Amino acid sequence: MTKTPSAPEAAPTAAPVHWKVVVDSADPHTQADFWGAALHYAVEDNSALIERLLELGALPGAATVEFHGRLAFRDMVAVRHPDDPYDPDSGTGLGRRLLFQRVTEPKTVKNRLHLDLHPGAGLREGEVGRLTALGASVLREVKEPSGAWVVMADPEGNEFCVH
Template identity: 65%
Template structure:
């Protein structure tokens, strides 16, 4: 049986990273408001565990984005398919990523996609043409590298 997985990204601001990557990938930001309300009502968490964003409760330390066509657990708002989870850590990014995301948009869309991502807060690090691949290496707003192909 195949193993379910999610990609976890350590970061300083999970909710800002989730907004960036939801826009970059056209993914949905997970809404964990139902779970947060249930845990609050049961006394399992306090107000320090969440914050309000756009009128909904969101975890302070975690935020996730998911593919909009994948199923969601209605009891928690957690995506049950392709997803990225952003986890708050106190230390800043120090070195090059050992794992990165490749966005496959095709040669005709690469330049426009790079411009759109720059508008969302990403920066171009370099243009690469090697080993038969032409792509743009970029950094998200917290400096995590990714490629646009």
């Protein structure tokens, strides 16, 4: 009996990998306020999780601060897209997020990764003004054959672009 070659089995389809962008910062709460306002994102409320961890003795009180009238982690806080799902038990976003974590070393060189903001056609100048009022600064305006944008820095000096 001759064995007929069979078609190779298809590899199982893997689920997409969940991700978040983590930004090192000297003051994560100030950064979360800036980026939450800049992106119209919600600052995550992890207070229920923090209270449970404190009650269990799994988190020392020194690891928390009061932020916007509720308990928050002292060294990290995230902002999330307001329309994305989140875990109601922990307050943690399950979609588009930026997490700001406290680090002791200062920023010293240009970012290797940055955000590009796209407010929409004809809205760049107004958006740059709004972001400047929130605490950002303009580093330079770029006009090239491929397009125009404004390079800005957030309150801790992290570069981003407004197209």
